Amino acid sequence: MNPGLDKLATYFIVKALKNGDLSAYEKIYKAYYSRLFNFARKFQSTSSEPDDFVQQTFMNIWEKKELLDENILLEKQIYVICKNIILNHIKREQKMQSYSNLDDVLPYPGEDQSTLEGSNEEDNWKKNKLASLIDQLPEKRKEVYLLHKLNNLSYEEISESLGISKKTIANHIYLASVFIKERV
Structure with a gap:
């Protein structure tokens, strides 16, 4: 198989793929896997590997x-699919990181952030508020959120520990962060 497919080859292989032909899918996989992997390596992600992006692309x-x-x-179609998967993942990561700073998530009501420095009463209020909100999360989301935020476990470590995908973990953390942010 050529490194890429020309217009005529694209026409026939896409037609076969649309008809559910697994051999057409395997040809596409073999022709593009390593090139997509090298493409995905150019992007920085803290919670996913290039192989994850390539596998998601083929799925x-x-x-x-x-x-x-x-x-x-x-x-062109394959690279656009892979690029969109990667960019969407990076956007979700950036959103989740913006929620990770507790000072942003749980400000003391009616107070400027600069007045919070060194006050145990205010720190206790924030901790109690956060604990109360975390207790309201669904059980699995709560477990994932605590493992990541309090125990500083990576998505990979959580995935191995709980037997769930990194994408599911990212979703749990994102939803938990949104829930907390909305209720402050």
């Missing part, structure tokens, strides 16, 4: 094969 190709256009070079 999307199979699950949404009917959306592929046989009149557009397959290579």
Whole structure:
């Protein structure tokens, strides 16, 4: 197989893929896996590896094969899918990091942030408020949030410990952060 597929080859392989032909899917996988992996390595992510992005790309190709256009070079379509997966993941990571600072999440009501320095009563209020909000989370979300935020475990470590995907972990942490932020 060529490193990439020309327009004619794209037309026939996408048609076969749309008809559920697994051999067409395998040809695409073999033709593009290493190139996509090298492409994904250029992006920085704290919670996912390039292989995760490539695997997600191929999952999307199979699950949404009917959306592929046989009149557009397959290579372009595959790179756009992978790029969008990576950029969406990075945006979610940046959103979650913006929630990770407790001073941003739990300000003392009616007080300027600069007045919070060194006050035990105010620190206790923030801790109690945070504990109360965390207790309101669904059990699995609470467990994931505490493992990540309080125990400083990585997504990989949480994934191995709980047997859930890193994407599910990211979703739990994001939803927990939004829940907390909305209730302050």
